Amino acid sequence: xxxxxxxxxxxxxxxxxxxxxxxxxxxxxxxxxxxxxxxxxxxxxxxxxxxxxxxxxxxxxxxxxxxxxxxxxxxxxxxxxxxxxxxxxxxxxxxxxxxxxxxxxxxxxxxxxxxxxxxxxxxxxxxxxxxxxxxxxxxxxxxxxxxxxxxxxxxxxxxxxxxxxxxxxxxxxxxxxxxxxxxxxxxxxxxxxxxxxxxxxxxxxxxxxxxxxxxxxxxxxxxxxxxxxxxxxxxxxxxxxxxxxx
Numbered sequence: 001x002x003x004x005x006x007x008x009x010x011x012x013x014x015x016x017x018x019x020x021x022x023x024x025x026x027x028x029x030x031x032x033x034x035x036x037x038x039x040x041x042x043x044x045x046x047x048x049x050x051x052x053x054x055x056x057x058x059x060x061x062x063x064x065x066x067x068x069x070x071x072x073x074x075x076x077x078x079x080x081x082x083x084x085x086x087x088x089x090x091x092x093x094x095x096x097x098x099x100x101x102x103x104x105x106x107x108x109x110x111x112x113x114x115x116x117x118x119x120x121x122x123x124x125x126x127x128x129x130x131x132x133x134x135x136x137x138x139x140x141x142x143x144x145x146x147x148x149x150x151x152x153x154x155x156x157x158x159x160x161x162x163x164x165x166x167x168x169x170x171x172x173x174x175x176x177x178x179x180x181x182x183x184x185x186x187x188x189x190x191x192x193x194x195x196x197x198x199x200x201x202x203x204x205x206x207x208x209x210x211x212x213x214x215x216x217x218x219x220x221x222x223x224x225x226x227x228x229x230x231x232x233x234x235x236x237x238x239x240x241x242x243x244x245x246x
Contacts, residue, residue: 007188007195007202008202014026014027014187014188015027015028015184015185015188015206017029018030018179024179025179026179027179027180027181027184028206030098030178030179030180030181031167031171032167034098034170034178035105035170037102038170039163039166042106042113043110045110046109046110046112046114046116046117047114047148048064049064049068049110049114050064050113050114050115050118051143052064053065053115053118054118054122064114067111068111068115071108071111071112072111072112076104076108076169079104080101080104080172080173080176081175083100083103084097084100084176087099087103097178101170101172101176101178105170112162113162116158116159116162117151117152117155119155120152120155120158121147121148121151123151124147124150124154128146128147129147132145153225157218157219157222160214160217163214164214164215167210167211168207168211174186182203185200185203
């Protein structure tokens with residue numbers, strides 16, 4: 001235990017921000033930055049994929065289904081290598097490890113988030129869609145004004161859980177030398193040489209504490225949503241969408 005405290009005392013800056021401000025940003029800061037940016041950029045892509053998955057038109061449904069199944073059926077580390085070698089060929093110049101990992105996370109997370117959103121859409125009562133169409137709303141108006149506001153709200157806990165997974169997945173950036181938390185821990189291990197066990201125990205504890213806090217947040221949010229549903233069992237589409245003139 002003393003070894004872990006000594007490592008924290010001597011290397012806490014490296015674990016938190018890497019060599020910044022005297023060098024590149026790294027450590028936990030890059031892990032969180034990758035996770036947040038990956039989720040934010042993946043969200044609009046996942047929204048399009050989810051809408052494609054539930055679309056009645058095959059021209060949208062089939063490509064979206066293929067993309068989702070391909071991304072979910074291939075290991076993330078393989079996607080990292082694909083992006084690492086393919087993107088420079090595609091654009092004609094090299095890209096940084098950070099950019100490579102970010103592109104990979106956007107593609108990979110979009111597929112998983114798309115299924116979360118699709119589940120939220122399909123979990124709503126079918127009568128809401130039928131009522132909206134009966135009021136004269138188009139398919140897109142029904143989706144964006146009635147269905148999606150409710151589906152996204154209901155799926156907030158699942159999205160936070162996906163963010164937790166995203167944080168853990170950033171550790172694979174180590175294989176292409178992204179200066180994230182796992183890479184920083186390995187740098188410390190290379191300097192100390194004789195203390196790999198306490199170094200990686202500390203790394204595991206940092207991931208655990210961060211992910212545990214976010215998981216608890218998701219549980220609290222899930223309970224609040226469940227309580228709100230129990231207090232108001234009748235879902236009102238009129239609150240999610242403005243009235244449509246007859």
